Amino acid sequence: MLYYQSLKFLLGMQIKKIAPLTILFMLTSLVDLVGISLIGAYLAIIFDKSFIYQFKEYSYLNFLMTYEHSQLLLVVGISLIAMFIIKFTFLLFSNYLILSFAAKEQAKIQKLLVNGILHQSYENFLSSNSGDNLSSVANFSGTYREVLQAILQSLSNIIVISAVCIFLGITSLITLLALSLMIGLVIGSYNFIFANKIHSYGKDYTDGASDMIQGTTDVSSGLKEIKTLGKENFFTSLVSVSADKIARASLRLNFLGIIPRNLIEVVLIIFVVLVVAVNLETNEELSSLLSMLGVFMAGMIRIAPLISQLQISWNTIVYGKEPITTLSNIIKSQGNGMEEPKNLKSFSTKKHIPSEFKSLVLKNVSYRYPASDKRSIKNISFSITKGDFIGLIGPSGAGKTSLINIILGFLKPTSGKILSNEEDIHKDISIWREKCAYLPQDIFLVNGSLKKNITFEENAENSAILEKSIKLSKLSDFIDTLPEGIETNLGDKGVRLSGGQRQRVAIARAIFHERDLLLLDESTSALDAETEKEVMQELIGLRKEKTIIAIAHRISTLKDCNKIFRINNGELEGPLSYNEIARNN
Structure with a gap:
């Protein structure tokens, strides 16, 4: 039956x-x-x-x-x-x-x-x-x-x-x-x-x-x-x-x-x-x-x-x-029923022109995973404004990635609110995500051209915003070495790219999609010190246009942050200065 x-x-x-x-x-x-x-x-x-x-x-x-x-x-x-x-x-x-x-x-x-x-x-x-x-x-x-x-x-x-x-x-x-x-x-x-x-x-x-x-x-x-x-x-x-x-x-x-x-x-x-x-x-x-x-x-x-x-x-x-x-x-x-998806040829990311990002405020935010009795995030409150470079540190399992997922709207707080420009992000989560870009440690790349990996579009034009994203991410010299330029296939999961090049592709992707808030989840932790320094300098150069929240693996990564927070057992401490953190470590 x-x-x-x-x-x-x-x-x-x-x-x-x-x-x-x-x-x-x-x-x-x-x-x-x-x-x-x-x-x-x-x-x-x-x-x-x-x-x-x-x-x-x-x-x-x-x-x-x-x-x-x-x-x-x-x-x-x-x-x-x-x-x-x-x-x-x-x-x-x-x-x-x-x-x-x-x-x-x-x-x-x-x-x-x-x-x-x-x-x-x-x-x-x-x-x-x-x-x-x-x-x-x-x-x-x-x-x-x-x-x-x-x-x-x-x-x-x-x-x-x-x-x-x-x-x-x-x-x-x-x-x-x-x-x-x-x-x-x-x-x-x-x-x-x-x-x-x-x-x-x-x-x-x-x-x-x-x-x-x-x-x-x-x-x-x-x-x-x-x-x-x-x-x-x-x-x-x-x-x-x-x-x-x-x-x-x-x-x-x-x-x-x-x-x-x-x-x-x-x-x-x-x-x-x-x-x-x-x-x-x-x-x-x-x-x-x-x-x-x-x-x-x-x-x-x-x-x-x-x-x-x-x-x-x-x-x-x-x-x-x-x-x-x-x-x-x-x-x-x-939970999506049996209706076949329609209009799949419409690849437009934006439904409207998003408002400029000005601020993000977390008010007494807590979160507990459905299968757990313990809260992974406990009454966290802090605020950031446009141009901030925020650092997050803490031991493994402290709740850093959970906090990033909450900020992105993938996890809805059990209690508390998250306000962007004084509006609850969950009022329309798609509008909030139009302001965000996520850069993990293992950058997501598809088996396709460099252009396709930046744009996530099948036949993207060489527009001004694409050129800007390549320039600001410092990919121009690398593209000049490729046999087919930006149309060169990167192989399965970008196998032909180094760690630093993969991070630059992710940065170019965020710039191309005109995202105001960049969230880095230990995105430079797998890089050697010199390459990490180069990538971080490129990110710092974007501070006039972008706001950055970075989970750090190395303390040295945080020296240019204007605010640093420590997360331990789901609780937030800070803001702290780089000197305080360096001295304690």
């Missing part, structure tokens, strides 16, 4: 599309019945032309009674071929709809999952399992697609099998051995025509899956920076492109995969008609041949693979129970 509810939840309003698909399956089974009935009629006419006179009360069939025996066989034979071609077309169409429906559902779920990760609360993100998040996008969604295909295919197969069984008889399948040469020719031709296409679709699927993992890894690694810069739609769009690529490749691969079996059925019927026609021309005895060409052969050739598919589909449905239940629970926990 839980499995059914999970599937129903994931399908949402799309569950209504199953009813018209069922109607199409019934029409396909009706075409099956007509085709197999024609086989019986064709065989009866071969033995006795007078069989057609049983239908003389049907005036629309009277024209058949005017034909000679050989002509009648030819007309009914052509009708038989035409009916199986129609059946072949119906089967292709119904299977295409099954594959298309399942592939689109998979793409929908993948988009929902990534959009949910980006828009969930930060507290929920901290408590979630990142492995489940990645697996749900990369693997569970694929299982969901396979289960949908299995359910719809099983429904179709059961309807067809039930209809065809009416016409089953008992006979021999030895004739099939005689068709081996013709079937081999058909399979060989199919591979010759489609082998390269299947290879290219497989590559598209592999590339799309790789891009999907890369995109979701980027989202997981850089969530705070993405949310701070308001780039959720940009990253959701990147993953959506990969999701659509996988869906198209999967659809084409599976669609081509169903052609051979159905094509062979048409070939079998053509072969039977050709054998009969050849025997008529040679005047050879047909009785031994016709004894093996009955309803049973047509029926069994049709339903034998379907019975096999039913077992495979059932295994798939059973296998998918745990992944789909988990997938449903993950989407429910994200």
Whole structure:
């Protein structure tokens, strides 16, 4: 029951599309019945032309009674071929709809999952399992697609099998051995025509899956920076492109995969008609041949693979129970419902022109994590104004990063208020984040060009603000050494950059997005002393335009701060002078 509810939840309003698909399956089974009935009629006419006179009360069939025996066989034979071609077309169409429906559902779920990760609360993100998040996008969604295909295919197969069984008889399948040469020719031709296409679709699927993992890894690694810069739609769009690529490749691969079996059925019927026609021309005895060409052969050739598919589909449905239940629970926990994200091509960060940052005031701010009884931040109060360079120090686990997360609005205070320009930042957190930039120790970089890593935009222009961000972050000389300048790809997670260069990219990103408040979470702690000194000098040079709050690993980093606070066990001490701190340490 839980499995059914999970599937129903994931399908949402799309569950209504199953009813018209069922109607199409019934029409396909009706075409099956007509085709197999024609086989019986064709065989009866071969033995006795007078069989057609049983239908003389049907005036629309009277024209058949005017034909000679050989002509009648030819007309009914052509009708038989035409009916199986129609059946072949119906089967292709119904299977295409099954594959298309399942592939689109998979793409929908993948988009929902990534959009949910980006828009969930930060507290929920901290408590979630990142492995489940990645697996749900990369693997569970694929299982969901396979289960949908299995359910719809099983429904179709059961309807067809039930209809065809009416016409089953008992006979021999030895004739099939005689068709081996013709079937081999058909399979060989199919591979010759489609082998390269299947290879290219497989590559598209592999590339799309790789891009999907890369995109979701980027989202997981850089969530705070993405949310701070308001780039959720940009990253959701990147993953959506990969999701659509996988869906198209999967659809084409599976669609081509169903052609051979159905094509062979048409070939079998053509072969039977050709054998009969050849025997008529040679005047050879047909009785031994016709004894093996009955309803049973047509029926069994049709339903034998379907019975096999039913077992495979059932295994798939059973296998998918745990992944789909988990997938449903993950989407429910994200709290964003089943509405697919729209307008993903709109990458604009700003909804309006933000007001200039003037001040930030924390009033008796406390915070306790949901799973803890202990407050990690205790009644902290302080104020800063534009141009301040604030230093935060304290032992590991003292609450420094928690305080930064509270200031950024990722964690909402359990008590107390945070005011920017005398307004509560939680009145509209997106407006507040338009003033902030977050620079962690491990700078978030995507596998793309330097320009893309600064702008987080796909096709950013070389604007004046981009040039300014490069100049102020002291990246100009470095860019001159790159083979393609600012368009040079930095590799996976910026593997080609040094620590100092990575920090300068982060500074350029903050300047490009015109952020007034820079929050540094031990962002220079992994640098050597000389590189750290250079980066800090560049930050100090921005004090006329920017306000800086920096968590420090080295005391020497704080000598240019005009205010320094010490955090210990969630409590704030200060402001302190650099000399006081240096003397105590």
